[in-house]
Amino acid sequence: MPVMGLTGNYAVAHAVRLSRVEVVSAYPITPQTTIVEKLSEMIEKGELNARIIRVESEHSALAAVYGAASAGSRAFTATSSHGLLYMHEVVWWAAGSRVPLVMAVVTRAIGPPWNIHVDHQDIMDQRDTGWIISMAQENQEVLDLTIQAFRISEDPRVYLPMIVGLDGFILSHTRAPVDVPEQELVDEFLPPRRQPYVISPETNLVMGNIAPDDVHFLMRYSMAEAMEAAKRVIEEVDREWGKLTGRSYGGLVECYRCEDADYLAVITGSWSGDAKVAVDKLREEGIRYGVLRLRFIRPWPAEKIAVHAEGKKGVLVFDRAISMGGYGPLFSDVSATLYGSRISLEGVIAGLTGVDVKPRDFAEAMRRFASEVDEKGFVYKPREWLLPRKYRENPEKIREVARIWS
Amino acid sequence: MVVNIRKLPDKPYIMPGNAACPGCPETMGLRYVKMALGDNVVLVIPAGCSSVIQGIAPRSGINFPILNIVFAAAASAASGMKAAFEQQGKDVHVVVWAGDGGTGDIGFQALSGAAERDEDIIYICVDNEAYMNTGIQRSSLTPYGAWTTTTWTGKKEHKKNVPAILISHGVKYVATASVGYPADFIEKLQRASKIRGFRYIHLLAPCPIGWRFDPGLTAKVAQLAVQTGLFPLYEYINGVFRLSPIARRYKDPKKRVPVTEYLKLQGRYKHLLNKPEEIRKIEEYIENTWRLIEALEKTFTEEGGRGEQVFRAL
Amino acid sequence: MARIEPAETLFLAPLSRPAPGSAGRTGTWRVVKPVVDLDKCTGCMLCWLYCPENTILKTGEGKVRIDYEYCKGCGVCANVCPFHAIEMVVEG
Numbered sequence: 001m002p003v004m005g006l007t008g009n010y011a012v013a014h015a016v017r018l019s020r021v022e023v024v025s026a027y028p029i030t031p032q033t034t035i036v037e038k039l040s041e042m043i044e045k046g047e048l049n050a051r052i053i054r055v056e057s058e059h060s061a062l063a064a065v066y067g068a069a070s071a072g073s074r075a076f077t078a079t080s081s082h083g084l085l086y087m088h089e090v091v092w093w094a095a096g097s098r099v100p101l102v103m104a105v106v107t108r109a110i111g112p113p114w115n116i117h118v119d120h121q122d123i124m125d126q127r128d129t130g131w132i133i134s135m136a137q138e139n140q141e142v143l144d145l146t147i148q149a150f151r152i153s154e155d156p157r158v159y160l161p162m163i164v165g166l167d168g169f170i171l172s173h174t175r176a177p178v179d180v181p182e183q184e185l186v187d188e189f190l191p192p193r194r195q196p197y198v199i200s201p202e203t204n205l206v207m208g209n210i211a212p213d214d215v216h217f218l219m220r221y222s223m224a225e226a227m228e229a230a231k232r233v234i235e236e237v238d239r240e241w242g243k244l245t246g247r248s249y250g251g252l253v254e255c256y257r258c259e260d261a262d263y264l265a266v267i268t269g270s271w272s273g274d275a276k277v278a279v280d281k282l283r284e285e286g287i288r289y290g291v292l293r294l295r296f297i298r299p300w301p302a303e304k305i306a307v308h309a310e311g312k313k314g315v316l317v318f319d320r321a322i323s324m325g326g327y328g329p330l331f332s333d334v335s336a337t338l339y340g341s342r343i344s345l346e347g348v349i350a351g352l353t354g355v356d357v358k359p360r361d362f363a364e365a366m367r368r369f370a371s372e373v374d375e376k377g378f379v380y381k382p383r384e385w386l387l388p389r390k391y392r393e394n395p396e397k398i399r400e401v402a403r404i405w406s
Numbered sequence: 407m408v409v410n411i412r413k414l415p416d417k418p419y420i421m422p423g424n425a426a427c428p429g430c431p432e433t434m435g436l437r438y439v440k441m442a443l444g445d446n447v448v449l450v451i452p453a454g455c456s457s458v459i460q461g462i463a464p465r466s467g468i469n470f471p472i473l474n475i476v477f478a479a480a481a482s483a484a485s486g487m488k489a490a491f492e493q494q495g496k497d498v499h500v501v502v503w504a505g506d507g508g509t510g511d512i513g514f515q516a517l518s519g520a521a522e523r524d525e526d527i528i529y530i531c532v533d534n535e536a537y538m539n540t541g542i543q544r545s546s547l548t549p550y551g552a553w554t555t556t557t558w559t560g561k562k563e564h565k566k567n568v569p570a571i572l573i574s575h576g577v578k579y580v581a582t583a584s585v586g587y588p589a590d591f592i593e594k595l596q597r598a599s600k601i602r603g604f605r606y607i608h609l610l611a612p613c614p615i616g617w618r619f620d621p622g623l624t625a626k627v628a629q630l631a632v633q634t635g636l637f638p639l640y641e642y643i644n645g646v647f648r649l650s651p652i653a654r655r656y657k658d659p660k661k662r663v664p665v666t667e668y669l670k671l672q673g674r675y676k677h678l679l680n681k682p683e684e685i686r687k688i689e690e691y692i693e694n695t696w697r698l699i700e701a702l703e704k705t706f707t708e709e710g711g712r713g714e715q716v717f718r719a720l
Numbered sequence: 721m722a723r724i725e726p727a728e729t730l731f732l733a734p735l736s737r738p739a740p741g742s743a744g745r746t747g748t749w750r751v752v753k754p755v756v757d758l759d760k761c762t763g764c765m766l767c768w769l770y771c772p773e774n775t776i777l778k779t780g781e782g783k784v785r786i787d788y789e790y791c792k793g794c795g796v797c798a799n800v801c802p803f804h805a806i807e808m809v810v811e812g
Contacts, residue, residue: 055523063475063482067450068486071486199473201498204470208473
């Protein structure tokens with residue numbers, strides 16, 4: 001198994017190649033673009049036997065791969081930010097039709113103003129759609145998750161499309177050593193495509209005409225059930241991949257130094273690595289945190305969170321997105337999961353719009369929460385802001401900036 | 407190639423008991439699509455009347471395999487389906503069946519993209535000249551003067567000429583057709599089916615509900631649109647243009663049926679029947695339409711009668 | 721090509737198959753009905769060709785009959801018949 005120096009985006013492309021995808025379609029958007037560039041190159045060089053459709057928009061990109069998937073082929077697209085928002089309607093349509101499909105989402109902030117840097121607003125916007133949503137921490141995991149995504153999406157217990165999330169630039173454009181498995185290994189792991197139905201002259205099936213409302217209700221129920229089933233499938237797939245490659249990540253969640261911790265930090269995506277560094281640092285100070293990294297946002301790993309939170313003094317949730325007028329999306333779900341537990345909870349909004357959050361920033365928030373819980377016994381703070389450091393240190397500066405930008 | 411009505415396949419391509427309104431031109435048109443192309447067809451249908459005509463699941467009133475798709479995405483979903491069938495080594499006609507809104511308005515970007523990429527699909531715009539499914543709202547393909555529920559005093563702009571725009575895309579095949587002339591439409595579909603690449607057919611489909619005419623007159627109104635010169639029937643194949651045989655006589659303005667004969671059958675024009683200046687505007691539109699036809703004929707007729715050979719070969 | 725397998729869990733997809741009556745017995749929509757005068761009918765099949773509903777059926781004798789269970793009574797057939805062999809008669 002060769003180890004290659006790959007950016008996150010190239011790791012996606014290699015995974016797509018190894019998964020023997022038959023139809024690719026995408027539209028350029030930073031920071032996704034190098035995925036479709038690499039796939040175009042692979043296809044033109046004959047390294048991947050697939051058709052690539054160079055569409056005129058993201059709406060069309062997802063519609064094209066959805067059409068291909070409905071016709072029975074393994075298909076893939078990728079996008080970011082505004083591209084993802086533009087295809088949002090098709091995101092729903094694809095999920096509701098129960099056709100297996102995989103999409104990489106390279107996370108990026110949403111404008112205005114124009115901003116190509118990372119946050120999770122775009123991917124969090126897809127939570128209700130019926131797509132399985134995963135988030136990688138590093139490039140190796142990007143490759144592994146992308147291959148697994150086809151297996152999970154095409155599992156008859158699931159039959160839902162899946163998003164592989166990777167953070168813009170931090171992963172997408174940063175080279176790291178990635179163990180690229182041999183084709184035989186992937187072939188062993190990933191069976192030929194399975195799907196619930198195919199639209200073709202042979203089947204004469206019709207997808208999507210009006211159904212009775214009560215039956216449509218049952219379809220929604222069945223999607224939700226499939227999400228529950230997906231939890232088991234994700235765990236199985238993670239274990240099996242571990243046996244084949246030696247890389248198992250813990251399924252729905254990864255827990256870092258959780259067992260003996262007094263506090264948990266819940267987080268997802270690449271910045272989890274910085275949170276782990278902060279945890280190590282705080283241990284030296286005698287503050288015992290663990291990091292519960294959510295590898296999947298949908299299905300929501302409620303049971304895992306509840307088990308890992310049990311007996312902890314407090315749970316601190318880091319959100320890189322916000323539901324305006326509400327809370328961080330992870331916080332809302334963690335709060336619902338832990339309702340009635342009397343575990344202290346705080347939601348921190350940080351790292352929006354590409355603002356870097358360093359281990360010392362994480363440590364600062366963690367330290368503050370731990371001392372407040374120790375002091376008061378119980379804390380419930382749904383929305384705390386971890387502003388960029390220079391504004392935390394010098395709040396008058398905020399007014400100054402606001403005067404210029406108004 | 408001449409279509410013999412008695413030899414056309416007699417299969418229920420439209421299932422009786424579907425949800426179309428009485429006198430629907432779309433169900434008429436769908437029957438001809440399959441009479442012409444046979445069973446090796448998959449339809450892609452964006453939002454519109456034809457999504458509703460199918461009726462209530464688990465039955466469907468249109469006897470085709472169908473992928474229903476969101477409004478703006480028909481041409482792109484069809485591109486993907488075709489790519490998949492090709493990858494699987496299957497030769498399937500992927501046919502988009504989209505309304506005028508799904509073609510000229512919300513679906514226009516995807517249509518233009520698929521046309522430019524020369525996707526190997528047949529795109530049929532079934533043009534009933536407004537958003538009929540949502541209750542007769544104007545589209546960019548609603549003609550000048552027509553009443554709709556969003557143009558109560560008549561539309562102030564002329565109809566967008568989508569087939570001419572498609573010719574400008576340089577696609578392999580563009581044709582106009584009318585449900586009033588099924589044999590002509592079937593012939594065009596059969597010719598189109600023998601060509602590889604992007605093929606576009608613009609099918610005029612008079613809607614009794616939206617145009618406000620007696621549902622028994624669908625075919626008659628569809629014929630009058632051609633006979634008045636409002637909707638010329640033609641074909642463009644790979645750089646060769648020709649008027650369809652039934653439409654040739656209407657090149658001569660004297661042979662055209664006066665446009666009022668067409669307008670007075672339709673309630674949507676009731677408010678302008680006694681306004682000569684309004685009728686004059688519609689007549690001017692006809693004149694301009696034919697100026698463009700003549701230009702296309704002149705531009706895309708090749709010397710030595712090669713044009714006719716192109717058509718006869720198919 | 722995909723293998724089609726039933727799902728183990730509860731699975732419903734928005735699928736249909738072509739079948740008559742997807743909007744019910746649409747013959748009940750009718751206010752006027754077409755009646756064919758077989759003496760005038762020449763079997764030219766124009767009515768069959770234009771019928772939007774596929775409710776004009778060919779008979780063994782080379783003529784046509786109406787499927788009244790589903791015919792919506794639009795009257796297109798009566799209007800296209802060159803021999804005036806189809807009359808629209810008020811229901812009742």
